[in-house]
Amino acid sequence: MDQFGYLVLGAALMLELLALPLPGEVLMTYTGLLVFQQKLNWALSILTAGTGASIGMTVSYGIGYKLGIPFFEKYGSRIHLGPDRLAATSRWFERYGNKVIIIAYFIPGIRHFTGYFSGITRLRVRTYRLYAYTGAFIWTGTFISLGKIVGPEWEQFHHSITKYLLLAGILAALLLMAFYLFRKYKIKLNDRIVYWLSKAVKKFSSLGPARFLITASFGLFLALFMLMVGLVQDFLANEFGDFDLVTSYVIHSQFDGNWKPWMNRFADLASSPVLLALTVLSLLWVLYKGRDRMLEGSFLLFVYIGGELWEERLRLYFHRMGPENIANTFPSEQTLITIVIFGFAAYLLIRHTGVAWVRTVSIIVVLACSFLVGLSHVYFNLQYPSDALAGYVFGGVWLSMNVLLLELFRIMNS
Structure with a gap:
């Protein structure tokens, strides 16, 4: 060479x-x-x-x-x-x-x-x-x-980079295969899930569009739950060292001091005023468009308060010392609550709008904001990359579980 x-x-x-x-x-x-x-x-x-x-x-x-x-x-x-x-x-x-x-x-x-x-x-x-x-x-x-x-740092990192890109490629292939199987068998899959859940909820067989939401949220919950179990196992086995080292190095090598003002803005996306304002706007949207206002409003508050309690108990349980000796950084409080609040707000928007581009933009905004919050906290050495990743997964579990429960409660009250 x-x-x-x-x-x-x-x-x-x-x-x-x-x-x-x-x-x-x-x-x-x-x-x-x-x-x-x-x-x-x-x-x-x-x-x-x-x-x-x-x-x-x-x-x-x-x-x-x-x-x-x-x-x-x-x-x-x-x-x-x-x-x-x-x-x-x-x-x-x-x-x-x-x-x-x-x-x-x-x-x-x-x-x-x-x-x-x-x-x-x-x-x-x-x-x-x-x-x-x-x-x-x-x-x-x-x-x-x-x-x-x-x-x-090539000699130190190239094996780890190759490994993680291989895992990402395999995951992408599995997701593609899952999408193909879902496209091919979605009618059978929907009918089967309807059959299982109808034993507990008799009215479920008469559902229309809600079938897809229940199917999607249930599948997402299972996938994220299994991923969460894997993350916990890796955490207990101290398997995050290479991932944190490589990811932190790449982030700090690509984002120098000139990015500090932008990173402060990204971090503000997870601040209490922003999250509270988004919760209030979601509540107003429910009052304006929602058919089950009391149910959706109650779940909105439950998701917000429960998400705070969920992340607090998790961080106390795992009790990980982060960069700069910051206590209890696993999972990331900011990425978890961002996924939960932004995600549930997007769900409520998607649930009550029939405009396709609005749905697509909502999903992109949630993913982008969550990513930027995690990026900013790694940039400022407040958290490890694995802390941010765990926040996404744990937050996704809480979000998908509540969406599933809300749709089931909606059925029972109809």
């Missing part, structure tokens, strides 16, 4: 995408280190790496396209991928494979065969090129940029 940087980079990534066992992520993050040392150019490195990866994906697609179908028609049944299954897989890949291609780059063992399988299943060439080439430059740009960010 030191002698033939661009040539080695492009050739190695091309060969890796042909399924050769080459350490692509390590090579790209090391390239980022060379960029930091001004031995290589950042833009040219990404262009070279992305081009090499794109060539590898093109060649693997061509091999799969030319040789794949006869092989699977003859031998596919031996590995449970006969003509019928291959045809079904081809239809699925035609519909959803383009999204898988981008995510697959971040998952070793998957990206090496994505091109071959895209050719085997006859994914349209134009569609394949669009997503394969886009994913190639996203993948290479991400790792080279991260290598440039960590700079002199």
Whole structure:
């Protein structure tokens, strides 16, 4: 790399995408280190790496396209991928494979065969090129940029960065698969959940739009609850060290002192005046639009007060010392309560409006504000990144549980 940087980079990534066992992520993050040392150019490195990866994906697609179908028609049944299954897989890949291609780059063992399988299943060439080439430059740009960010700490951090990006890629793939299964079986899923809950709530079978809210909140609650259990296990096993070290370093290396005024504004999003004002506005919205005003108003107060008690008891239970010897920072009080208050306000807005863009903007605002609050507290060394992450998860559990309970109470009172 030191002698033939661009040539080695492009050739190695091309060969890796042909399924050769080459350490692509390590090579790209090391390239980022060379960029930091001004031995290589950042833009040219990404262009070279992305081009090499794109060539590898093109060649693997061509091999799969030319040789794949006869092989699977003859031998596919031996590995449970006969003509019928291959045809079904081809239809699925035609519909959803383009999204898988981008995510697959971040998952070793998957990206090496994505091109071959895209050719085997006859994914349209134009569609394949669009997503394969886009994913190639996203993948290479991400790792080279991260290598440039960590700079002199490359040897210490690149293994951790690779691990967390791998986990993020796997999580994204699982979410995509869950979305696909939900889209495919949503009618059956809704009916099944209706059947289960109707045993306890007889009127549930007559529901209309509320079915989706109950299904979504129940699924979100289960997912976040399992994630919460995992976080508690990691906390007890002291597994957050690498995550906190890497994330804190990246944040402080990218946001210097000039960001302080902005970070103060971001932190103010979790201040008591802002949260109280949002609660009052939500209550006024309930009085104006709500059909079950007493029920929704009571839940609004319960969510706010209960959220405060929930985070206080959690922090006292875990009793973690944060940066600068600040006591009881796990989970983050600010990110937890921001998710709860902003999230419930968005739920009430979404529940009583039929405008699609308002719903979308509401969700984006909640996620953005919550992220900025967590970012600001890590920036000021008030909390560890794992504190902020735990706040999101614990707050999400409390929020989704209350949305589910509110919808069930709404049914029983109807």
